[in-house]
Amino acid sequence: MPSTAQAPCRSHPVRRRSQSRRRAALWLTADATGWIGGFLTAAWARYEFELTVERVLYVVGASLVATALHCGATWLGRIYQGRHPLGSLEDARVLAGTVSLVAAVMLGAVLSMTDRPVPASTPVVGGAVTLLLMLTARAAYRHHRDRSLRPTIHSATPVLLFGLGSAGQALLRAMMSDPRGRYLPVGLLDDDPEKRHLRFDGVRVLGGRGDIADAVTRTGATTVIFSVANADAELIREIRTATLAAGAAFKVLPPVRELVDHRISVADVRDVDINDLLGRRQVVADLVTGDSAVAGRRVLVTGAGGSIGSELCRQIMRANPGELMMLDRDESALHSLQLSLSGRALLDGPELILADLRDGEGIAKIIQERRPDIIFHAAALKHLTLLQRHPGEAIKTNLWGTLSVLNAARDVARFVNISTDKAANPISVLGYSKRITERLTAHAATTAPGTFLSVRFGNVLSSRGSVVTAFRAQLEGGLPVTVTHPDVTRYLMTVQEAVQLVLQAAAIGSDGEALVLDMGRPVRIDDLARQLAAQTPGSPRIIYTGLRPGEKLHEDLFGTGEVDVRPLHPLISHVPVPALNPAEVTALDPFDEPEKVIERLAWLCGQPDREPRPASLVPNTRNGRPPSVRS
Numbered sequence: 001m002p003s004t005a006q007a008p009c010r011s012h013p014v015r016r017r018s019q020s021r022r023r024a025a026l027w028l029t030a031d032a033t034g035w036i037g038g039f040l041t042a043a044w045a046r047y048e049f050e051l052t053v054e055r056v057l058y059v060v061g062a063s064l065v066a067t068a069l070h071c072g073a074t075w076l077g078r079i080y081q082g083r084h085p086l087g088s089l090e091d092a093r094v095l096a097g098t099v100s101l102v103a104a105v106m107l108g109a110v111l112s113m114t115d116r117p118v119p120a121s122t123p124v125v126g127g128a129v130t131l132l133l134m135l136t137a138r139a140a141y142r143h144h145r146d147r148s149l150r151p152t153i154h155s156a157t158p159v160l161l162f163g164l165g166s167a168g169q170a171l172l173r174a175m176m177s178d179p180r181g182r183y184l185p186v187g188l189l190d191d192d193p194e195k196r197h198l199r200f201d202g203v204r205v206l207g208g209r210g211d212i213a214d215a216v217t218r219t220g221a222t223t224v225i226f227s228v229a230n231a232d233a234e235l236i237r238e239i240r241t242a243t244l245a246a247g248a249a250f251k252v253l254p255p256v257r258e259l260v261d262h263r264i265s266v267a268d269v270r271d272v273d274i275n276d277l278l279g280r281r282q283v284v285a286d287l288v289t290g291d292s293a294v295a296g297r298r299v300l301v302t303g304a305g306g307s308i309g310s311e312l313c314r315q316i317m318r319a320n321p322g323e324l325m326m327l328d329r330d331e332s333a334l335h336s337l338q339l340s341l342s343g344r345a346l347l348d349g350p351e352l353i354l355a356d357l358r359d360g361e362g363i364a365k366i367i368q369e370r371r372p373d374i375i376f377h378a379a380a381l382k383h384l385t386l387l388q389r390h391p392g393e394a395i396k397t398n399l400w401g402t403l404s405v406l407n408a409a410r411d412v413a414r415f416v417n418i419s420t421d422k423a424a425n426p427i428s429v430l431g432y433s434k435r436i437t438e439r440l441t442a443h444a445a446t447t448a449p450g451t452f453l454s455v456r457f458g459n460v461l462s463s464r465g466s467v468v469t470a471f472r473a474q475l476e477g478g479l480p481v482t483v484t485h486p487d488v489t490r491y492l493m494t495v496q497e498a499v500q501l502v503l504q505a506a507a508i509g510s511d512g513e514a515l516v517l518d519m520g521r522p523v524r525i526d527d528l529a530r531q532l533a534a535q536t537p538g539s540p541r542i543i544y545t546g547l548r549p550g551e552k553l554h555e556d557l558f559g560t561g562e563v564d565v566r567p568l569h570p571l572i573s574h575v576p577v578p579a580l581n582p583a584e585v586t587a588l589d590p591f592d593e594p595e596k597v598i599e600r601l602a603w604l605c606g607q608p609d610r611e612p613r614p615a616s617l618v619p620n621t622r623n624g625r626p627p628s629v630r631s
Contacts, residue, residue: 027086030137032067038130039063042122058117062106063126069102087142095134103127146201149177156184160221160248162209162239163228164190169200170264171227171253176201181266186219209239213246225269227253236276237531252276274461274468274532293374293414293507300325300372302357302405303379305333307464308418310340311499312376317341319503325370327353328379357401367408374506375409377402378418380434387429388550391597392590398433399585402440406582410448416505417441417454419514421491424456424559428550432601435559438514439580439605445512446579453509454577455502456516458491458555467525471532480541481529488547489522489554501572508568516557516564516573578608 043059044051051059077094084090106123110116159175161168168190175183188200191208198205206215212224224243226236236252243250252272253264294316301316303309304326310333313326328334334352339345353370355362357379367375380398381387387394402417409415419438422431438454445452461468467490474481497517505515526542533540547553558564562575584604590597 028071031070031134032064034130034133034137035067035070035126036060036063037133038128039066039118039122039126041129042124042126043118045125046119046121055118059122062110062118062122066102066106066123066126066130069105070098073098073101087138087145091138092135095138096131099127099131099134103130146176149179151175151179151181151184153184153186156181157223158186158219158221159183159223159225160187160189160206160212160215160219161185161203162189162212162224162226163231163253164188164192164195164200164205165227165229167229167253167264168227171225171266171269172201172203174265176203178266183223183225183266183269186221187215189215189224209242212239212242216243216246216248221248223249223251225251225253226272229253233276236272240272272535274528293503294319294321296320296322297373297413298323298325298371299374299376300327300367300370301376301378302327303377303418304328305330305337306378307460307466307495308498308502309376309378310337311495312378312502313337314341315496315499315503316376322373324351325353325372326351327355327366329354329356357404358396360400360404360407363401363404364408367405367412372409372412374414374416375405375412376416376418376502376506377405380418380437382420382430384422384428384430384550385548387433388548388598389594391429391594391601392592394429394433394601395585395588395590395597398430399436399440399588402437403582403585406440406444406452409450410444411450412448413450414506415441415444415448415450415452416502416509417452418502419454419456421456421458421516421555421557422552423514424556424562426602426605427552429598429601430550432598432605435605436580436585436601438577440582440585442512442577443579443582451509451511453505453511454514455505455509456514456557456575457498457501458493458519458522458557460495460498461492467528468532471529475533475536475540480543481533482543482545483526483529484545484547484551485553486526486544487553488525488551490525491519491555491557492523492528493517493519504569504572508572510574512577512579514575514577516575518571518573519557522554580604580607 039059039062040051040056043055047055077098084094103123103126106127107120110118110120110123161172164172168188172185172188175181175185185201185203188203188205189207189209189212190205193208195205196207206218215221216224224239224246226239228235240250250272251269254268254270299316299321301309301312301324304313305328309326309328313324316324326334326337328337331347331354334354335345335347338347338349338352353366355366357363379401381393406415417437419434420430422428423435423438424431426432426435438456441452441454460466471481497519501515501517509515529542533542558573558575564573565575566573568574584607588597588600588604592600
């Protein structure tokens with residue numbers, strides 16, 4: 001039985017070798033036919049189309065000698081240089097060299113004879129005709145093979161490609177070489193007039209952006225794929241509008257910056273994203289990677305289950321840390337995070353830490369036992385309106401929770417506090433609390449041996465609870481889209497950008513400062529809502545609700561008196577942050593009247609640092625009381 005089971009496995013190599021021999025014999029016969037045909041053609045022309053039987057025999061004999069020489073040269077070339085795919089440019093180049101060599105040898109042999117069996121012109125003209133015949137045979141084979149690799153109109157979606165730069169041509173080649181592919185290009189579009197009426201891989205250029213509707217009608221294409229690398233948002237919106245007006249679907253090839261680590265493939269084609277339509281200028285590709293700051297180090301991320309925290313964990317994991325510890329109070333978020341990182345979510349690994357920042361003693365014990373080298377502090381309450389109504393919760397989590405981590409982290413090499421642009425000239429509870437955490441981090445920098453700093457950035461697109469998420473939920477539910485004010489603007493960035501900045505801060509940031517990313521121009525939220533609404537059928541309504549308490553019409557990146565200084569990177573600003581004595585924060589009463597709490601928070605944001613008083617930086621919040629100051 002064992003020998004019977006293994007027999008089929010052994011037969012496959014035998015069958016492949018047999019097929020290879022048959023294919024080699026077939027091409028040997030084709031090449032021999034080429035030499036015979038080439039020499040006969042040359043002699044026929046030389047004798048003015050009159051060939052006797054004797055002359056034919058001499059010519060055939062010479063062509064067989066040339067064939068033998070050709071086979072020998074080909075065999076030696078494959079031994080010493082390897083062989084090339086049949087019908088490729090490299091194969092054609094080698095073939096031309098081999099035929100030229102054989103023709104030269106044959107010419108030398110004929111010229112050396114006094115009684116020449118064939119005319120001296122036969123090897124020269126015959127070699128040229130032979131090469132033409134061989135290249136024709138190989139081109140026909142290559143064309144047939146390429147056609148067999150293409151998807152069929154019955155199994156693939158007919159598409160038009162807009163953009164024939166390097167990215168568009170790479171995508172076209174990928175589509176035309178996948179017989180099981182989802183898309184079949186039936187036409188090409190490009191604004192370059194020099195490409196009009198050209199054919200790429202057998203597919204014709206039908207025009208430019210003004211010919212989209214006509215091309216859709218002529219070809220029956222149901223989708224237009226935008227394949228212009230790093231195009232501006234205005235062009236994407238224009239092509240998308242024309243495509244939808246023509247009744248076709250619209251998809252895009254991601255920018256080259258998203259494809260730097262692999263070759264372009266059909267799988268890269270995706271639906272248009274809000275980043276594409278808004279023209280968000282991603283700067284992560286321009287940043288020097290901060291991976292070296294965490295490689296081989298023990299890293300703790302608080303708030304690991306959130307949008308920023310989870311992306312931090314994913315990028316840190318790719319940087320090969322010595323150990324990654326992920327802390328959060330949301331067990332479901334930790335479950336999802338572990339599933340995304342490892343494909344399993346048994347919740348049984350030591351890398352997951354279930355804890356609450358409000359438990360100061362528990363946080364201190366965890367950090368003392370796990371001894372991280374670097375801490376990324378991403379845990380916080382972030383919803384502006386809720387915190388405006390419940391400012392005491394901001395004190396307990398954002399302020400006292402940060403103090404818990406800072407106090408326990410005095411021996412870490414680096415501490416990176418995640419802040420927000422709302423901390424610049426704050427007018428909301430969220431902004432106040434984040435500005436105070438920046439100042440508390442700066443104070444820790446004056447007392448601890450490690451490097452303590454903050455990172456300040458704007459709204460994160462498509463993060464949990466973000467405006468994009470809210471708009472999409474309203475559109476999917478058929479509800480009106482609510483915008484606070486038609487002129488409100490916000491700085492927007494992707495979660496990848498935000499995390500790259502955080503990692504960069506861990507590498508280049510200095511004690512007591514806040515790093516601010518150049519996020520380009522702010523985006524009108526009304527434009528954002530309209531762009532999202534344009535992607536859904538129907539005519540969604542947009543309702544303006546008015547600015548809520550604590551909201552700004554336009555956000556600031558720098559507070560009053562802060563100077564935009566970029567000493568290390570043209571896209572990263574370094575802002576010094578004045579320290580704040582933690583004793584001022586531990587004295588806060590989260591159970592006071594909300595108006596008084598907000599007033600006290602605003603007052604603390606502008607207070608200079610004072611001489612530290614003997615106090616525990618970790619508030620005793622287990623019983624819900626304000627922290628006590630011990631002398």
